Amino acid sequence: MSGSLGRAAAALLCWGHSAGGGLWGPGVRAASSGGSGSSEHLDMLVKKDRVVVFLKGPPEQPQCGFSNTVVQILRLHSIRDYAVYNVLDDPQLQQGIKAYSNWPTIPQVYLNSEFVGGCDILLQMHQNGDLVEELKKLGIRSTLLDEKKDQDSK
Amino acid sequence: MELSAEYLREKLQRDLEAEHMEVEDTTPNRCASSFRVLVVSAKFEGKPLLQRHRLVNSCLAEELLHIHAFEQKTLTPEQWTREQQK
Numbered sequence: 001m002s003g004s005l006g007r008a009a010a011a012l013l014c015w016g017h018s019a020g021g022g023l024w025g026p027g028v029r030a031a032s033s034g035g036s037g038s039s040e041h042l043d044m045l046v047k048k049d050r051v052v053v054f055l056k057g058p059p060e061q062p063q064c065g066f067s068n069t070v071v072q073i074l075r076l077h078s079i080r081d082y083a084v085y086n087v088l089d090d091p092q093l094q095q096g097i098k099a100y101s102n103w104p105t106i107p108q109v110y111l112n113s114e115f116v117g118g119c120d121i122l123l124q125m126h127q128n129g130d131l132v133e134e135l136k137k138l139g140i141r142s143t144l145l146d147e148k149k150d151q152d153s154k
Numbered sequence: 155m156e157l158s159a160e161y162l163r164e165k166l167q168r169d170l171e172a173e174h175m176e177v178e179d180t181t182p183n184r185c186a187s188s189f190r191v192l193v194v195s196a197k198f199e200g201k202p203l204l205q206r207h208r209l210v211n212s213c214l215a216e217e218l219l220h221i222h223a224f225e226q227k228t229l230t231p232e233q234w235t236r237e238q239q240k
Binding site for chain 1: 203204208211215219221223224225226227
């Protein structure tokens, strides 16, 4: 089972304070009010950016171990330019995205407007090299691809 | 509805004709009802990861409404054999 990263991440939920002011990378888009859970709105959100994630909590302080795992995986690949939506800020968004994706849980990851899955799937894709490949197809070069070639550079 | 690991195990076993199944109640580690499952089934053959997970999700559609956190690992019998050999 690939639960160990999740368990370590869950332990990090004891953070008392946020890791620092401001955003460190991904642009947190504020979900607009009114119809934020509608399929038209969500359609627009998942198409607007190549990498879109829906999390519980902001990326600098996820409120859930699984959401944190997604954030850490993206950070490992040095993906900085991605859209992130905090469902805890907006109950309509939280319900809406579950219906839209037909997926019962958060976090949710979209690549190139397509639903990829939740934390489990992203983790498996990360571990088996599929994530690096999918990102490459989107024109995003994961730093893990470079590290594989450059193992002595540290 | 009594949401126990045993209940989930039986339901998944039945619906997915699972060859091997592990259900762990991870509720103590989280704030509310949570489970981790490993399902080994020939029904996963030829299906990409997302489709496999959706199969499990639809089997437990009603239960998932009451489950807070859910982790799953889905393997074909062949993948399971390979994994056990590692």
